[in-house]
Amino acid sequence: MRYLPHTADDVAEMLQVIGASSLDELFSSIPQDCRTKGDLKLPGPVTEWELNDMMADLAQAMAVVPDYKVFLGAGSYQHYIPATVSYLLGRSEFSTSYTPYQPEISQGTLQAIFEYQTFVALLLGMDVANASLYDGASALAEALLMAARVNGLKKVAFSSLIHPHYRLVVRTYLEPAGFEIIELPYTSEGITDLTGLKGIEGLAAVAVQSPNFIGCIENLGAAAGLAHDAKSLLIASFTEPLAFGLYRSPGALGADICCGEGQSFGIPQSYGGPGLGMFACLKRYVRSMPGRLVGRTEDRDGKPGFVLTLATREQHIRREKATSNICTNSGLCAVTSAMYMASLGGSGLRELARLNYDKSEYLKNELRKAGFGIPFSAPTFNEFVVELPVGSEAVYQRLLDRKLVAGLPLSSFYSGMANRYLLCITETKTKKDMDELVSQLRACYDI
């Protein structure tokens, strides 16, 4: 087996040094009644070539471009990934290294993460960003926990237009620890109804997602005002960071903590993971932050360098008193997103964001012209909701047969959303793709 370098001679020599007579004897400290009975009943071993065939077969059984046109977003976005990014992150010095606890031989990862932190802070308009969390959902849970720590309160409010999955994850994290969670309704324009916030006392944080789950841009400024009036923190969540190439950043609008999913930035969708939990906040809260931080410092010779820092917040030092239990995070995804942001640059980010916007506006317009409903009036980024005439389930299925995945049916996520579909248009969809979608929809409905 090519992964196991030991020859029979090696094993014999080493056993002799150890003074054991067999490999089995090495396990003599394990009581007999703790031993596995019999051998592992596992398939294989398969050869590298058989594996290639098996995995190709599995991968073949997935609906992806170019065979399918997938108009899905809802927290996972198809964006083009430059060949440079895939190549660079595949360099084994990045991919096969451990968490950079030994800074002298980890400066590559450390500088890359330091730059990532800077990118994220700039993007979100915040002071500081951490080295990443698992994904957008757990990042939101961590943000709420952090706000609770900052404010010493266990009550939080979040918008019902936060990604439904994120809300579930928040509940998983918070409810056993005895949190009270208030869910804010939404308005007919498609944004969070903040009016309910007024009366609530003892709120640690208010969390809003923008663009929200149905693609609409929230009024973060108003949310910040209300949150701050209530002496609570505004947490701005997001699933599509590309939006901040066009729309004002959460930080500029008054968010205290900003967190979300960074998959859009050069990370393959991979059926939902690994993703990248982006997490940033104001400087004054940095010591309450979860996750790792890279800081700049100097070496003995006065040469600049980077280290993991503020570790006293973390589990390996503070154990049960840590700001979070996170240890392994999404390091390589963070580096990937930095490579992607570096490739875009500020100019490219603006241009690409605008292109996403314009493409989705084009489709919105075409659908509207064709007589389909656009139920929410708030501005959107690259996602929006369309309302189809009744019988949409069958139409959706017919489009699937034609290899068009016409968005996400919203009926299972919100009541009152029958026949509504969340459509996503990124730069990967051409005008032709969109025209095709519209014409197929028209054909199905005979309009």
Added chain:
Amino acid sequence: MRYLPHTADDVAEMLQVIGASSLDELFSSIPQDCRTKGDLKLPGPVTEWELNDMMADLAQAMAVVPDYKVFLGAGSYQHYIPATVSYLLGRSEFSTSYTPYQPEISQGTLQAIFEYQTFVALLLGMDVANASLYDGASALAEALLMAARVNGLKKVAFSSLIHPHYRLVVRTYLEPAGFEIIELPYTSEGITDLTGLKGIEGLAAVAVQSPNFIGCIENLGAAAGLAHDAKSLLIASFTEPLAFGLYRSPGALGADICCGEGQSFGIPQSYGGPGLGMFACLKRYVRSMPGRLVGRTEDRDGKPGFVLTLATREQHIRREKATSNICTNSGLCAVTSAMYMASLGGSGLRELARLNYDKSEYLKNELRKAGFGIPFSAPTFNEFVVELPVGSEAVYQRLLDRKLVAGLPLSSFYSGMANRYLLCITETKTKKDMDELVSQLRACYDI
């Protein structure tokens, strides 16, 4: 354009330093009547994403595994390539570096090539190998030219069972320079008929390929004896180096120069190129060798290191007196093959060679059992000739429709070979593939 870093400001500043008023003015030394009229009429520029689609479309229009079962060899062999090899040679320090003229910052390439030279010398049973030539065909031409230099004679003989394309390339290289070329016929067993050699005078070299074009193992020992008796050199050519994991090496059988194609060793087939011209010889002829050589030496501090050496044979020093005009060779392919040979190791090479042999013997046997003819009786390695009943062209075409490429029709290469096909079986073909081929053939012929 992402490959061109100049901003408008950069261009303006630089022009000012130069003292030119425009980019056009930089070309003022080119007479007007030498200038291109108008702009280049080229398609594009296409984006990276459009390119991906265009190239995928072209690649789609090729018959490759897993859709097709291709039983073709004849100088290009489908062997499995480990993911490690593809990854390692893709590291930009190997792929984007130049010829290692500056040894201090090219030790990676230099050591890798030095090791390649050692691998090749071991494999072929020769004393020294060069750093590579373009491919097996030009390597044979260079070998004959080298023998002519060594012996001061312009007459050579080669076997008609050398790959027909190689023979054409040799004629291209040698005929304008006034060489006389004698072609040796072949016997009914499928090997070169050496009897004609006896009477020939003034022969610089005899070239034989083993395994030869129709897969048979030649009697190199006898060829060496006859060549040496005639005071000429024996050149052993090959297209499938894996054979030397099973069969005795050309060096062990008395070859003076050994050359051939190394594509089998980890290099993608890529519709025939780039390949790898392997070239080795006895030590006594090293100063007549074409191509680059890496040698071991020491640095100022006595530390071992590697350099390009014996450059006085080469064109950049010797110009028209050089042993060859070759400059850029197949460096990365040589390194690739070294990575592959290192991965196989001696034990792996033997095992894989035997597996190729046994698989092809299996098919040979099955075909024979099914009543098809095996016209040549000499031992073979992983290729052999089958003779089908008349009407084979239509059968061949029918198998193509079923996505089976049933070998290479030999009729266009040799007279008297109607209905004969050269079949190749490597480790990539399963028993099932072979059984399928036999059963399809039986079905076509109703047997």
Added chain:
Amino acid sequence: MKEFAGSIGLVLNEPLLFDKGKRGRVGISMPRRDVDYFPVDEELTGTGPDFPDLAEIEVVRHYTRLSTWNFGVDTGMYPLGSCTMKYNPKTNEKQAALPGFAGAHPLLPEELSQGVLKMMFELERLLVEITGMEAVSLQPAAGAQGELAGMLVFHAFHKSRGRRRSKIIVPDTAHGTNPASAALCGFTPVKVGSNDRGVLSVEGVAAAMDDDTAGIMVTNPNTLGFFEENIRGIAEIVHARGGLVYADGANMNAVLGIVSMGDIGIDVLHLNLHKTFSTPHGGGGPGAGPLCVRKHLEPFLPIPRIVEDKGSFRLASDFPLSIGKLHAFYGNVGIMIRAYSYILSLGPELKRVSQLAVLNANYLKEKLKDILHLAYDRPCMHECVFSDKLQAPLKISTLDLVKRLIDYGFHPPTIYFPLVVTGALMIEPTETECKEELDLFVEALREIVKEAAESPELLHNAPWRTKVRRLDETNAARNPRLTCAGVVERSEE
């Protein structure tokens, strides 16, 4: 002296990205604009972040140069105790990058996702067989999230029985994530110590276990490298008092095919795919921390779960007792693909993985124990813990020893963990290192120990040959500089 891997070579400097570039460059291929500009609400739009504009070559060189400042498993031996830095097979990367996987949207209709669903379903089955547990959720994104999931299962289990317990037993050798994960669920960790053999005693646990204790978190083999030989007795005690037994499976590399966790009283176990199952660490993730449970705890596993229906697969969420969701989608599928590939590639030979991992660790232990103080002088599993006791009189610390190892071309072992060993030096060679490499490592440490006596300044000031020397961590924490100065300027006050 032998030639060691550490050497001097050309490694290039590279400034911060933010000190590079020029407005107007671009490093990406801008997709074609095939639609018009549409009006946008100017009130909502901003100027966009002030990222530097770089050409493709600048991005490529930047990260190429940065990469050369890093040590990885492909660079050399990485004997990080508790972290199982084994070789990461390249073919696994290839599988994860297949367009059908990498390009798959997580909300595709199930009938269009059968490939991934099948892979996940089968991976769960394989992990059941390997661990001897009975049900698996692949959702946790790392070990610590697996622990959290496990603690949530504890919580949900007790709740389902109408009770709420506030404490949890955690050995003093535990990894920091264990108490942190427990605390996140509202449990108060209660520390128990290990005995003179470096393992938990039944009595110690019995004394700590009570009716307000939800259960125990053990790591087995533990972080001292020993198998918790009293685990069955401990489990009996805990179960008898209505508690559950959690095992941190970070050290499973020692006992694949050797110990069936389901048979020795473990109720809940997490695995680290990025340790035992060879997925790369990526400089700190992403990983995956599947949660394995016994049958009676299956109802509590995170949703959605993958269910087979006559050969096809679907995601099911109708599990009312479930602890809920932990991840935006289904966890780190890309990592699962790698682990799945690894398991298929080894099959039943996985047992040999553990045998050789333990062989390597014991070999090192034997070869080093005369020069480094062994915390517990007894046969170990896949890792062994030394300390700086013998070097302390020379004023040489663990830190000095391991920083010097860098000059010899080795990554330092894990240090100052587990906390119960002062000046700990925890070495886990893993099975993928060959004997020659181990011998070289031993020889390097021998040289270093000699240097410690003869020229201690070589150690105090090590490493010498790296891009930077020892860094000022104190000042880094005191005056945190967490983004590029002058770039992020949000005037706060």
Added chain:
Amino acid sequence: MKEFAGSIGLVLNEPLLFDKGKRGRVGISMPRRDVDYFPVDEELTGTGPDFPDLAEIEVVRHYTRLSTWNFGVDTGMYPLGSCTMKYNPKTNEKQAALPGFAGAHPLLPEELSQGVLKMMFELERLLVEITGMEAVSLQPAAGAQGELAGMLVFHAFHKSRGRRRSKIIVPDTAHGTNPASAALCGFTPVKVGSNDRGVLSVEGVAAAMDDDTAGIMVTNPNTLGFFEENIRGIAEIVHARGGLVYADGANMNAVLGIVSMGDIGIDVLHLNLHKTFSTPHGGGGPGAGPLCVRKHLEPFLPIPRIVEDKGSFRLASDFPLSIGKLHAFYGNVGIMIRAYSYILSLGPELKRVSQLAVLNANYLKEKLKDILHLAYDRPCMHECVFSDKLQAPLKISTLDLVKRLIDYGFHPPTIYFPLVVTGALMIEPTETECKEELDLFVEALREIVKEAAESPELLHNAPWRTKVRRLDETNAARNPRLTCAGVVERSEE
């Protein structure tokens, strides 16, 4: 002083492969044996070569470490005059690796090879448009084979007219491959010198041209970096005497979309795809050297040629005047794919490539000419040639200057070529270097020139920071050690 790229870092030693490994290891996945052993003729079989047996991790580490001893374009600026070391786009690598290309057998029936054939056909068309020539063969595997092919066309052309000419005019600035290629075809090169502007004069060529001369080989722009401004006049002379004009197109990067080679009297031209068209050099190949000709020479191009028939493509060999085959199959298709991708990615912007390449070279020339002696002080094309004349009094040679550049993090320029400039230093920055990088390069050379006066030993002993220092090339050639000692032992006598 500015911070330069050259630095000290951790680069690991690594022994020779042949000093590693142990019998019985394997680094490859052995394919499944699904057939029996068949008898084999023992007389013919051997023991197989004595390669070391290595595990996968050993192979991976070996080459990973070796790679870090190399400088590449991704590492830093590579200003190799005459060699156009421009950035090699990563997307091109991806295209070449597509299974449909990489896995294609060259003898597939034509109807199953339409993708590659179409690509090749179109690449030929693109090169026709770019060069202004009229027909192209992609077959030559490198520049020198392109030259050989060109010389063979000369030979065949004259033969077709029933004559055999024995001489060929080659300027003294020519690359060594030019005379070598000519000689290979049996031609005797006749040297002509360049005038005081660094270019050929009509008179000089006229004096050399006679009826036994097959033609002339020029490089345009030439290797001094100048456009051969008299090329039309020269071509007239040569044509008038029945000769042909060959152009070595290695320097095409200067004149894409600027000069139409077909219009200025060139009959035959080779291109270097691995120079002008961005395909990577691979540490010395593989490259590709397409041959471009005017219409009247098309019948002589190598066979097979790609022919279009109503939208489908086939390989045709029925060209009786063809020089024949040069390559076992059709040339380096993998390289063609990359060049094709590059041309499509740039389209008409290819002209800007040349504009910026020339801009960069002239900028460097201006910035350096006060510290380095300029061989010819006039505007250059894409490269410029300096010499060590100003440093010679300090006993500092070109070699010393460029070896010291390594310490600053730059690859040395081409040196001691062209031969007509003593101590030449030939700098070609290429268009892919940005202004900041050029400025850094200038600053580095300024520092070095200062050091030359102040501390010459810094230069004499440079480089200082590389894995090895200056190597003993004399002894290497005197006592060649070309394989691992003790490994290859063929007792010859």
